[in-house]
Amino acid sequence: MSAPSEETRQQGGCPFSTPAGRPNEQPSPRQLSRRRLLKLGAVGSGLAAATAGSGLVQLPQALASSVSGQSGTDGPAFADGASEVTMQSAQQASFEGEHQLAVLSEPTPYTAMVAFDVIAETRAELRDLLRALTSRMRLLYKGGLPQNDGPAAPADDNGILGPSVPSRSVAFIFGIGASLFDERFGLISSKPATLITMESFPNDNLDTAQCQGDFSVQICASDADTVLHAVRDIAKHTRGAMQPRWQMDGFKSPPRPAGTPRNLMGFMDGIANPDTSQASAMQQLVWVPQGGPESAWMAGGTFQVVRIIRMFTEFWDRAATYDQENIIGRRKATGDPLDGSNEFSVPDYQSDAQGLITPLTAHIRLANPRTTASAPSRILRRGYNYARGLDVNGELDQGLLFTCYQQNLLNQFITVQGRLINEPLVDFISPIGGGYFFCPPGLGGDSSAYFGRGLL
């Protein structure tokens, strides 16, 4: 895979903020208990800097602009594919503010979605785990020299990014699954009102081993090694308190030749997303509001859907382009809707009530019928491609690591998926895994805050 184009780099990226020079060299406070072997070493002085309470700004300018989609004009979201990230003036990770803002950023070139099950046994241990996880994310984001554990200990850092961890080169999205809210931690009564376990839709082929999880941790970066560094680091430093359940790695293709990146069916994917720069749209569609069905602590969070969707690429490649275009509802070459003259043309289904132009069963028409009634069911779609070798019979195991965000699962994703049942596309795909998660709000500028604190 070739390097992303200049255009991708400028639009793309988890909302990495920019380094403020070298981190201070200070020892990190051991603020966390060591129950269950949580290895909470510090990378350089990152933790110290983050907890010093001095440098936390509300919403860094570079971060705000990368999230609002204006990053193309004032500064790239992250460096040119190299590990050393050089961005300006922001000082905190994307989750330190009101929201987990990586949710809104354009997909990065590489990602890993890792589901974990908590094996900690008490509420206190769960709290330690959440603190440890949050701290580790902060440290990985800050970068710097890994902690020195002395000459007799194995190195604290896995070293795959070199002796010093690059600053601000990774972003995270953290979610909590419905399975956490059971008797283990006394959380049954705290379960979010609208968070459910993902059930099998007609035509799904779910593999339990690749479904659900107490936590989801998505790691986004511009390089595959940066993603894997963080996966290993988080797993190591939470060992004994949570156990990886499944993982799916993804990548985002560069624009071919321009416009929205393509999925592995060759179609541009995610064209019709709501505009993430419109705060009001995000309030209506993505962020959980105050005063809704959910508890106050959840406001500003969002619900995450993960679907691992295998594509039968050999079969797809044997279908005629015209058939593929009718199944999807767009031109393959250009991404144009079938009645439109460019990728971003808004399809006019009202003038095509019989489906002569865009079949009534076309994927984009069912998913988003563009009616007043269907508008509130829109989702923020964040797809990544995946390719992980072969099936047992030599068929390619490739597909889409689909994620989407919404303020209400039932009214949005589940409603959309209900419209897609038995769409013609189902012959060519097979959803095999994933889950629903609640992504808690951001940490609100409180350097001692940790994810899920509103829960415990």
Add this chain to the structure above:
Amino acid sequence: MAPHQPVAGPTATRRWRPGPWQAAVPAALAAVLVAGGVVLSIGGTALAKGRVPQAQAGGGTPTALITVSSTACAPGWQAPHSGRTVFTVNNVSAGTIYAVELVGANQTSVYGEIEMLAPGTEDTMDVVLPPGRYSFSCNAFSGALLRSQVEQVTGPPVSGTYSYTPVDAHQLQLATSTYRANVTQWLQRLGSATDALESAVKSGELAHARQLWLPAHLDYERLGGAYDAFGSLAGEINGTALSLQGGVTSPYFTGFFALEYGIWGGQTTSELSPTAVALDQAVHSLIAQFPHLPMAPTELGPSTYQILENTLQYEMTGEVDEGSNTDLATAWANVEGTQMALSALEPVLKQSGPGVLARLQQGVAAMAAAFKAYEEPNGTWEPLQSLTTSQHESLDGRLGSLLEELSEVPELLQPVQPATATS
């Protein structure tokens, strides 16, 4: 071929190709006269944004712009030199949906087509033209047919065939009738087989039921070309546990696979009895209903390869087997079912150029023999898991290769679009 069993609704339809001529046609749409023009450029500079850019088209491939309006089809178009050309066709009409074709002098050989071109949009038509006379035909979905002037393509000869001849829709109907008659016969046989299976289960003869299950299942597995027509009965009879909430424990898990799961999974005949009864009932419902279940004439062509796509996905991965270890037997029956669809289409495919039908039939026969080789003299089949790596690879590879060939069939069977008017 084992379709997923949705919790609700029929099994996934495969009829994604409703040609414009199958859909109801709206009243004549507003027509606005727009002067059509043609720009021919060698080198692609006139090519509209991003469609088959020069680099992808192969350096030096000529490109040309064609317009279609409500009153004119490619007015003033100029013939390119022989060889490859990428036309960009722009529908400048205000409200006419067209199918656009580039046809040879005989008006029947199609060299390039855009099956649906909405007003105000454009699409590319990538063609390879031997020297000869050509014209565009523009079929409005409302029924009107416009033709361009005929132009002469000159230049060096072109090797290979880059056209096809659409078939008569009536012939596809005849082929479908032939196929349906064949399915009806097999359904009778299937009914007897599930009768016997049911009675063995009811009389407590588990070993006998175990013997009767496979032949009955294979009778059904060769009918894949009609699964869509079977509708929700297809799921009742042959749905798998794959898409069901709760898998094999789901109350919606019925039919052959549920019975297999019970027979080979240690259930008693009295536990199996309701499943066997329900299966037999569903089969007899199907026998009664099939004469009234519609099959579109365009359905049979795609099934010639889609049956085996499912075999590759579900049988050759062992994913759907519930204990009988008969994936290879099912795969063989699926190939037989493909042969059944192909045979019905024989009169149509005979017109698709010399050797096409024979090549496909030979490929299918060889594949059937390759699977049949794993049947033991006593009627049992070698389990998929006991294949050596090279045996598995050989079957997978041959099946994939056959599928590449069969996937051309739907294109060969595109029906002629009826023209109700000409100008």
